[in-house]
Amino acid sequence: MSHTPAIGIHDLSLATTEFVLPHATLAAHNGTDVGKYHVGIGQRSMSVAAADEDIVTLAATAAAPIIARHGSDRIRTVVFATESSIDQAKSAGVYVHSLLGLPSASRVVELKQACYGATAGLQFAIGLVRRDPTQRVLVIASDVSKYELDSPGEATQGAAAVALLVSADPALVTIEDPSGVFTADVMDFWRPNYRDAALVDGHESITAYLQAVEGCWKDYTEQGGRELEDFAAFCYHQPFTKMAYKAHRHLLNYTGHATDEDQARKGLEQTTAYNNVIGNSYTASVYLALASLLENADDLTGRAIAFLSYGSGSVAELFAGTVTPGYRDHLRTDAHQHAVKRRTELDYAAYRELHQRSLPTDGSDHPIPEQTGGPFRLAALRGHKRIYEAR
Numbered sequence: 001m002s003h004t005p006a007i008g009i010h011d012l013s014l015a016t017t018e019f020v021l022p023h024a025t026l027a028a029h030n031g032t033d034v035g036k037y038h039v040g041i042g043q044r045s046m047s048v049a050a051a052d053e054d055i056v057t058l059a060a061t062a063a064a065p066i067i068a069r070h071g072s073d074r075i076r077t078v079v080f081a082t083e084s085s086i087d088q089a090k091s092a093g094v095y096v097h098s099l100l101g102l103p104s105a106s107r108v109v110e111l112k113q114a115c116y117g118a119t120a121g122l123q124f125a126i127g128l129v130r131r132d133p134t135q136r137v138l139v140i141a142s143d144v145s146k147y148e149l150d151s152p153g154e155a156t157q158g159a160a161a162v163a164l165l166v167s168a169d170p171a172l173v174t175i176e177d178p179s180g181v182f183t184a185d186v187m188d189f190w191r192p193n194y195r196d197a198a199l200v201d202g203h204e205s206i207t208a209y210l211q212a213v214e215g216c217w218k219d220y221t222e223q224g225g226r227e228l229e230d231f232a233a234f235c236y237h238q239p240f241t242k243m244a245y246k247a248h249r250h251l252l253n254y255t256g257h258a259t260d261e262d263q264a265r266k267g268l269e270q271t272t273a274y275n276n277v278i279g280n281s282y283t284a285s286v287y288l289a290l291a292s293l294l295e296n297a298d299d300l301t302g303r304a305i306a307f308l309s310y311g312s313g314s315v316a317e318l319f320a321g322t323v324t325p326g327y328r329d330h331l332r333t334d335a336h337q338h339a340v341k342r343r344t345e346l347d348y349a350a351y352r353e354l355h356q357r358s359l360p361t362d363g364s365d366h367p368i369p370e371q372t373g374g375p376f377r378l379a380a381l382r383g384h385k386r387i388y389e390a391r
């Protein structure tokens with residue numbers, strides 16, 4: 001009988017933007033009580049992309065340290081998950097492949113289903129590694145979240161990328177087999193091809209998310225998954241951090257558990273540190289929750305973690321991971337904290353100007369102002385092509 005190796009997340013690296021807008025600044029502009037942001041939705045600040053940053057530069061910045069640590073020899077597949085795509089045909093992953101000098105003997109593809117895409121990528125990657133455990137798959141989640149100015153969604157913007165190296169015998173987390181999956185055709189959040197900013201029915205989207213939590217749990221249980229009590233922590237998709245609490249309380253109630261404050265907080269508190277200051281990073285959000293948990297919680301060796309990945313529209317998946325002995329030696333805590341702390345704070349006028357900026361569509365030469373201090377930038381548009389630069 002052949003031995004099936006453990007497969008999961010071997011390395012995780014995150015990146016975020018050059019700029020940040022504190023919610024206090026937004027509140028002062030629109031006359032909202034800042035408590036609505038800090039407490040009501042659980043957000044302190046949101047990452048704002050510079051003019052020369054996009055999903056490609058964020059993704060390359062997140063993935064570069066993984067290639068530096070592990071090399072690229074065994075990576076034969078790159079999966080790029082996003083819902084803020086820059087091209088209808090070409091995968092954003094091909095630009096990243098080029099910027100990082102990955103081998104030509106590789107396949108690269110882009111996946112989309114709102115915030116859920118990276119979890120599809122992770123599951124597909126596990127299938128590939130199971131077929132050939134010598135191979136590794138680079139899964140990248142990268143998004144810039146943008147809503148209309150002065151809309152209720154505005155306070156839930158953000159931007160970040162997470163790169164995951166998926167392999168056999170993973171150093172961080174083994175992903176277990178049973179998954180609870182759920183799909184429902186709902187119009188809670190969407191972005192037609194002709195729009196920069198998403199359209200959303202905010203309250204409907206919360207209801208749709210909670211319905212998906214129930215659907216996933218039901219299926220997870222039917223697939224022979226763990227009991228709720230087995231989990232040391234719960235990494236939810238966090239469009240705003242309060243949403244994780246709403247979702248968890250809903251799950252506790254659905255499964256017949258107490259839903260008081262203490263119960264709802266258990267296993268969640270340490271998952272919100274990055275999302276709280278970065279904002280909604282769509283596909284990356286649930287894996288930012290994982291980074292926050294691994295870096296902030298007491299020793300989790302051997303413990304089970306639940307993941308709930310939700311993408312509007314809607315598709316969701318609930319699955320479990322177990323934490324590998326020695327995982328702490330492989331974390332990137334200092335680099336991640338630096339990525340968050342190095343951001344330059346914007347005043348409201350500068351944020352608004354960046355928000356209103358859109359890339360020219362006339363196909364002529366347009367150099368992009370140099371704003372990011374990061375290792376990759378979008379240097380120009382030329383002949384309808386994006387020209388990237390590595391520093």
Ligand code: HMG
Pocket residue numbers: 033034035036037039040041083113114115116152153154155156188189200201202203205206209237238239240243280282310311312313
């Ligand atoms: P809103 O309607 O302006 O806010 O927008 P609200 O009136 O519902 O207030 C929010 C909370 O703040 C409430 O708490 C208030 O009571 C509280 P809750 O009842 O929910 O517990 N509050 C205060 N608390 C303390 N002090 C105060 C105060 N004032 C009020 N002074 C909404 C909120 C989230 C709807 C809006 O920001 C929005 O539309 N965001 C975008 C949609 C979204 O994030 N949906 C989440 C679920 S869908 C999802 O996760 C998928 C997504 O990531 C996309 C994808 O999959 O691609 C979005």
